[in-house]
Amino acid sequence: xxxxxxxxxxxxxxxxxxxxxxxxxxxxxxxxxxxxxxxxxxxxxxxxxxxxxxxxxxxxxxxxxxxxxxxxxxxxxxxxxxxxxxxxxxxxxxxxxxxxxxxxxxxxxxxx
Amino acid sequence: xxxxxxxxxxxxxxxxxxxxxxxxxxxxxxxxxxxxxxxxxxxxxxxxxxxxxxxxxxxxxxxxxxxxxxxxxxxxxxxxxxxxxxxxxxxxxxxxxxxxxxxxxxxxxxxx
Numbered sequence: 413x414x415x416x417x418x419x420x421x422x423x424x425x426x427x428x429x430x431x432x433x434x435x436x437x438x439x440x441x442x443x444x445x446x447x448x449x450x451x452x453x454x455x456x457x458x459x460x461x462x463x464x465x466x467x468x469x470x471x472x473x474x475x476x477x478x479x480x481x482x483x484x485x486x487x488x489x490x491x492x493x494x495x496x497x498x499x500x501x502x503x504x505x506x507x508x509x510x511x512x513x514x515x516x517x518x519x520x521x522x523x524x
Numbered sequence: 525x526x527x528x529x530x531x532x533x534x535x536x537x538x539x540x541x542x543x544x545x546x547x548x549x550x551x552x553x554x555x556x557x558x559x560x561x562x563x564x565x566x567x568x569x570x571x572x573x574x575x576x577x578x579x580x581x582x583x584x585x586x587x588x589x590x591x592x593x594x595x596x597x598x599x600x601x602x603x604x605x606x607x608x609x610x611x612x613x614x615x616x617x618x619x620x621x622x623x624x625x626x627x628x629x630x631x632x633x634x635x636x
Contacts, residue, residue, distance in 0.1 A: 446624075454628070454629070455613065455626055455627065455628040455629045456568070456613065456626040456629075458623070458624070458625070458626075461623060502567060502568070511556040511558070511573070511617050511624075512558065512570055512573065513558070513570070513624055514570075515567040515568050515569070516567060517566075517567050518566075518567055520565075
């Protein structure tokens with residue numbers, strides 16, 4: 413069966429520090445991968461999605477970036493975090509040509 | 525791009541009553557409409573979905589209806605229970621890469 417791993421679960425970082433969040437999917441090939449951010453009490457904001465290795469589409473211009481170095485690995489990065497980057501970050505995947513999204517457990521990021 | 529509006533933002537019902545959450549979408553090309561439930565601090569999880577070739581779908585106490593002409597769809601929960609308390613998100617999907625646009629969420633509180 414397919415599973416999605418996301419880590420770390422929680423992270424506290426100072427303003428201006430770098431960020432790296434990782435997401436991996438098991439049990440499927442060529443998944444579509446997504447990064448979402450959820451501010452406290454708010455909806456899901458799509459940040460990036462990827463349909464293949466090295467293929468990244470950005471939905472919102474900001475100081476975050478994403479990379480997909482391997483088929484089932486999706487990384488969210490920042491060179492310098494801002495206070496406004498705090499939130500709950502969720503990775504998700506869909507099987508090729510399928511619609512159902514499955515979410516990882518999320519990373520709660522606090523930028524202080 | 526697609527725009528999904530969701531109402532109400534909060535909803536309180538007495539245990540045993542019904543709850544209805546409504547969403548509208550803007551892009552007539554959207555053909556897949558999932559509903560996710562997110563408990564506090566947890567990941568969103570799919571509870572029911574409907575495709576554009578179906579007008580209604582039911583799963584035990586949960587049902588979803590779709591009106592393609594009016595571009596709106598609704599979630600109906602009957603005989604609500606305290607464990608139904610959560611945030612519910614509607615979404616609309618289209619395109620070869622299954623990009624999903626989420627509504628802003630409805631916080632449902634079921635009062636025992």
